[in-house]
Amino acid sequence: MFGLFNIGKSAIFTSQTALDITANNIANVNTPGYSRKEAILDIQPPERTRSGFVGRGVTVRHIRRHYDGFLQNQVLLQQQNLGRANILGDVYGDVEGVFNEQQSPKFSYAFNRFLNSWHEVADTPDAVAQRMVLLQNAESLIVMTKGMDRSLKDILATRADEIVDTVDKINSIAGNLASLNKIISTVEAGSSEQANDLRDKRGALLEQLSELASYTHFEDDSGRTSVVIGGKAVVNGESVHSLGTKRQRDGSIDVVYGNDNVGDFITGGKLSGLLSAYKQTTDGPLKEFRRLVASIVKETNLQHRQGYDLNGTTGRDFFTPLDLTTIDYSAGASITSSNIADPALLTLDEYEVRFTDPANYEVYNIDSGAMVTSGAYSPGGSISFDGITVVVDDTGGGPLTGDRFLVSPLAGAVENFSLAISDPDQIAAASDSASLPGDNRNALDMINLYESNINDLKGSGFNDFYNAVTSMSARMSGTAQDGRGFEESLLRELTLRKESVSGVNLDEEAANLIRYQKSFEAGARLIKITDELLKVLLNL
Numbered sequence: 071m072f073g074l075f076n077i078g079k080s081a082i083f084t085s086q087t088a089l090d091i092t093a094n095n096i097a098n099v100n101t102p103g104y105s106r107k108e109a110i111l112d113i114q115p116p117e118r119t120r121s122g123f124v125g126r127g128v129t130v131r132h133i134r135r136h137y138d139g140f141l142q143n144q145v146l147l148q149q150q151n152l153g154r155a156n157i158l159g160d161v162y163g164d165v166e167g168v169f170n171e172q173q174s175p176k177f178s179y180a181f182n183r184f185l186n187s188w189h190e191v192a193d194t195p196d197a198v199a200q201r202m203v204l205l206q207n208a209e210s211l212i213v214m215t216k217g218m219d220r221s222l223k224d225i226l227a228t229r230a231d232e233i234v235d236t237v238d239k240i241n242s243i244a245g246n247l248a249s250l251n252k253i254i255s256t257v258e259a260g261s262s263e264q265a266n267d268l269r270d271k272r273g274a275l276l277e278q279l280s281e282l283a284s285y286t287h288f289e290d291d292s293g294r295t296s297v298v299i300g301g302k303a304v305v306n307g308e309s310v311h312s313l314g315t316k317r318q319r320d321g322s323i324d325v326v327y328g329n330d331n332v333g334d335f336i337t338g339g340k341l342s343g344l345l346s347a348y349k350q351t352t353d354g355p356l357k358e359f360r361r362l363v364a365s366i367v368k369e370t371n372l373q374h375r376q377g378y379d380l381n382g383t384t385g386r387d388f389f390t391p392l393d394l395t396t397i398d399y400s401a402g403a404s405i406t407s408s409n410i411a412d413p414a415l416l417t418l419d420e421y422e423v424r425f426t427d428p429a430n431y432e433v434y435n436i437d438s439g440a441m442v443t444s445g446a447y448s449p450g451g452s453i454s455f456d457g458i459t460v461v462v463d464d465t466g467g468g469p470l471t472g473d474r475f476l477v478s479p480l481a482g483a484v485e486n487f488s489l490a491i492s493d494p495d496q497i498a499a500a501s502d503s504a505s506l507p508g509d510n511r512n513a514l515d516m517i518n519l520y521e522s523n524i525n526d527l528k529g530s531g532f533n534d535f536y537n538a539v540t541s542m543s544a545r546m547s548g549t550a551q552d553g554r555g556f557e558e559s560l561l562r563e564l565t566l567r568k569e570s571v572s573g574v575n576l577d578e579e580a581a582n583l584i585r586y587q588k589s590f591e592a593g594a595r596l597i598k599i600t601d602e603l604l605k606v607l608l609n610l
Contacts, residue, residue, distance in 0.1 A: 073117070073124075073126060074596065074597075074599075074600040074603075075597060075600055076126060076127060077125075077126060077127040077596065078127075078593045078594070078596035078597035078600060079127070079593070079597065080114060080126070080127030080128050080129060080593075081127060081128060081589060081590070081592060081593025081596065082590055082593040082594060082597070084109075084111060084127075084128045084129060084130055084589075085586045085587075085589040085590035085593060086590060087109055087130050088109040088111075088130070088582070088586040088589075089583065089586045089587070089590065091107050091108065091109050091133060092579050092582045092583055092586060093583075094107065095107060095574045095579050096574065096576065096579050096583075098574065099574040099576060099579075102274055102277075103270050103271065103273050103274025103277060104270050104572075104574070105135050105136055105137045105266070105269075105270050105273070105572040106135075106136040106572055106573060106574050106575075107133050107134065107135055107136070107266060108133070108134045108136065109130050109133055109134075110130065110131050110132050110133070110134050111128055111129070111130060111131065112128070112129055112130075112131035113125050113126075113127075113128060113129075114126040114127040114128060114129050132262070132263055133263070133266060135264065135266040135269065135270075136571055136572050137269075137273075137571070137572055138568065138571045138572065141564070141567055141568045141571060141572075142273065142568065142572075144564050144568075145277070145280075145561070145564050145565060145568050146276060146277065146280040147280070147338070148557065148560055148561045148564050149277060149280040149281050149339075149561065150280045150281075150283070150284045150285075150338030150339045150342075151338055151557045151560075151561075152281075152554070152557040152558060152561050153280070153281040153282060153283075153338065153339040153340040153342075153343065154337075154338050154339055154340065154342045154343035154346070155343070155550065155553045155554040155556075155557040155558075156340070156343065156554055157340050157343030157344055157347060158343045158346065158347055158550040158553065158554070159547070159550040159551050159553070159554040161225065161229060161343070161344075161347035161348075161351065161550075162347065162351075162543070162546040162547040162549075162550045163547050163550070163551070164225050165222065165225060165351055165355055165543045165546065165547065166543045166544050166546070166547035168218055168221045168222055168225075168355075168543070169218070169355065169359075169539065169540040169543045169544075170540075170544075171540070175214075176214065176218065177211075177214055177215060177218060177359075177536055178533065178536055178537075178540075179214075180207070180210050180211040180214040180215070181211055181366075181532065181533065181536070182533070183207045183210065183211075184204075184207045184208055184210075184211045185517065185520050185521075186207075187200070187203050187204035187207045187208075188204065188513055188516050188517050188520070189517060190203065190204070191204050191497065191499050191510070191513050192499065192510045192513035192514050192517060193510075195499040195500065195507065195508060195509060195510040195513060196380070196507035196508055198494050198495075201494030201495070201497050201499075202494050204494070204497060205489065205491070205492070205494055205497075208388075208389075208489055209489065212487050212488060212489070215363055215484055215487055216484055216485075216487060218359065219356075219359065219360070219363075219484035219485070222351070222355065222356045222359070223356075225351070226321070226348055226351060226352065226356070227321070229344050229347060229348050230317075230321065230322070230323045230348065232344055233315060233323045233325070233341065233344045233345065233348070234315045234323065236282055236283075236340055236341045236344060237313050237314070237315050237325060237341065239282055240279065240282050240283055240299070240304070240313055240341070241304075241310070241312040241313060243275050243278055243279045243282070244279075244297065244304045244305045244310050244312065245310050246275055247272060247275050247276070247279075247295065247297060247305045248305050248307070248308050248309060248310045249308075250268060250271060250272045250275070251272075251293075251294035251295060251305070251307055251308050252294075252308045253265070253268060254268050254269065254272065254293045254294065255292040255293050255294050255308075258292075258293045259292070264293070265293075269293075272295060276295070276297075279297070280338075280339065281339060281340060282339045282340050282341055283299050283300075283336050283338070283339035283340070283341045283342065284299070284336055284337045284338030284339050284342060285297050285298060285299045285304070285339075286298045290307065292307075294307045294308065299313065299332070299336060300313075300325070300327065300332030300333070300335040300336045301332065301335050302327040302330070302332055304327075311327070313325055313326070313327055313332070314326045314327070314328075316331075319397045319398070319399070320397055320476075320481075322348060322349070322352070323345075323348070325341065325345065333345050350546070354542055354543075354546065355539055355542055355543045355546075357480060358535075358538075358539045358542065359484075359536075359539055360480040360481070360483045360484055361418050361480055361483075361526070361527070362527065362532065362535050362536055362539065363483045363484050363487055364392055364418050364479055364480055364483035364526075365418055365524055365526045365527050365532070365535075366389075366532060367389045367390075367391070367392055367483065367487065368392060368413055368416060368418065368526070369519055369524060369526075370388050370389055370516070370519075371387040371388055371389055371391060371413065371490075372413060372414060373512070373515055373516050373519050374386065374387060374388040374498050374512075374516070375387065375498075376498075376501070376512060376515075377498030377499060377500055377501055377512030377513075377515075377516075378498055378500040378501070378502065378503045378506065378509070378512070379495055379496045379497060379498045379499075379500075380495040380496075380497075380506060380507055381495055381496070382503040382506060383496070383498075384498065384503070386490070386491065386496060386498060387490040387491075388489070388490060388491060388497075388498075389487065389488065389489060389490055390486055390487070390488045390489070390490045391410070391413065391490070392410060392413065392416070392479050392483060392486070393410075393479075393482055393486055394408040394409065394410060394458065394460075394477055394478065394479055394482075395476075395477075395478045395479075395480075395481035395482045396408050396460070396475055396476060396477050396478075397475065397476040397478075398475055399473070399474045399475065399476065400425075400469065400470065400473030400474060400475060401470050401472075401473060402428075402464070402468050402469045402470035402473050403425075403462050403463055403464050403468055403469040403470075403473060404462070404463055405423075405460050405461065405462055405463070405475050405477075406450075406461050406462070406463040407460070407461045408458070408459070408460040408461070408477060409458075409459055410457055410458060410459075410479065411454065411457055411458065411459045412457040413457060414457065415456055415457030416456065416457040416458070416479060416526075417435075417456050417457075417526060418479055418480065418526045419435050419436065419437040419438065419456075420435075420436040420437060420476065420477070420478040420479075420480060420481075421433055421434065421435055421436060421442065421455065421456075421458070421476070421477045421478075422434050422436055422474055422475065422476055422477070423453060423460065423462070423474060423475040423477060424472075424473075424474045425447065425469040425470065425471060425472065425473040425474070426471065427471050428447070428468055428469050428470060428471060429446055429447055430444065430445070430446055430447060431444065431445060431446075431447050431453065431462075431469070432444040433453065433455050435456075436476075442455045442456060443455045447462065447469060449463070449464040449468070450462075450463060450464070458477060458479075460475070460477060462475070498512055499512055499513035500512055500513075501515070520532055
């Protein structure tokens with residue numbers, strides 16, 4: 071008789087546990103990362119009687135966490151892809167806006183006004199008014215160019231700061247993962263049951279991390295998850311090894327693990343997108359735009375020097391001549407001077423002077439990858455190549471093997487873009503001082519120059535090259551937007567598949583509530599009936 075009480079009690083307690091689990095599922099239906107739980111019931115060990123084995127009720131054998139590791143890993147991988155696609159779409163969209171002539175007048179508008187001013191000077195070379203308009207439109211071109219360059223640099227500076235912020239977030243998540251690892255391993259130690267809710271929290275952190283960076287993870291026998299980013303263990307059980315950032319001399323940001331640069335090995339997530347967008351914007355639209363401006367300065371000055379102004383003066387620059395920017399990546403020597411010895415030989419490519427050993431150097435064209443020249447190092451001696459001369463000093467102890475220097479005629483091309491003349495009489499429109507003031511032949515040659523193909527611009531004209539830069543930025547943006555749409559669609563599909571396994575279905579949980587409620591009521595009724603039977607026996 072008392073066995074009936076125990077059976078009824080087991081039914082009540084088991085149903086109550088199942089109701090608690092069902093209620094918790096319903097409460098967390100909108101909780102990110104929550105996995106549906108289910109009470110797995112089992113019979114109590116039966117008792118031997120004269121008639122055979124009789125069951126002794128029910129118990130909750132364990133609480134199942136509905137979780138598919140394969141689907142979860144697919145979702146994490148896709149979140150990494152989408153994190154990268156999102157940031158590429160954002161950055162390239164911003165870059166496209168800088169060159170979008172349809173939104174507002176940009177470089178093409180200002181350059182064509184400048185070109186039209188040369189036509190007007192050619193029509194009336196002795197008229198001061200047309201010369202004044204030419205200088206004004208040249209100044210407008212400079213202002214427009216500087217504004218566009220500044221916008222591009224602002225985009226890069228913002229994304230560089232975002233790289234630092236993203237690394238900080240990754241380190242914060244890594245710390246939280248390590249803390250959860252410790253709690254989970256402690257809770258699960260010596261038990262066959264899993265800390266389901268804690269594992270859900272850890273899974274949610276892994277999903278947050280997947281949006282920021284690509285990684286691999288694995289779980290050890292103690293239930294602790296290790297995370298590897300860029301080939302380096304950022305979370306190792308309960309230990310954290312933080313990533314860091316290092317700002318280079320050119321303004322770019324490297325992601326480092328100790329002394330190792332791991333940025334190139336991070337292939338997904340927001341961080342990968344930021345690193346890739348920074349480099350591709352710098353090496354693509356920004357560099358090519360500066361090449362265009364540098365070519366305008368170079369070609370204009372070369373042509374202007376051949377002409378004569380109204381005062382009969384020749385050999386004068388129209389724009390401030392190009393200057394060189396050098397970046398020192400050495401540990402020993404330094405570049406003490408650099409100048410453009412012959413602008414006509416300047417290729418508008420960037421170069422790197424590399425020391426193969428303390429006594430020898432090699433100069434490489436970064437754009438083509440070809441070695442331009444090489445030779446023996448002479449302390450204080452000059453190194454000349456493609457119209458450029460640099461002097462490497464040894465005051466720091468002399469060059470060391472691996473020392474290198476970047477030499478660029480492009481880095482400061484827009485920043486230094488300015489007029490070299492201020493008086494309209496100084497515009498060299500004539501080709502012969504004897505024909506002043508009505509000679510317009512150099513002005514016509516200047517117009518022909520602006521409408522011709524330029525070797526430094528890959529055989530394109532100024533307008534055509536700018537259109538190519540604009541098309542490049544539009545193509546990068548369009549490809550990124552298409553990629554983002556694809557990755558979003560694929561993630562939605564994978565998330566639906568994951569939710570079909572781990573998600574909470576309110577209709578199903580409502581049915582479970584009724585089922586376990588009836589089970590609870592039946593257990594309570596069994597106890598009541600047993601109590602009545604016991605009273606009958608006691609009254610006999």
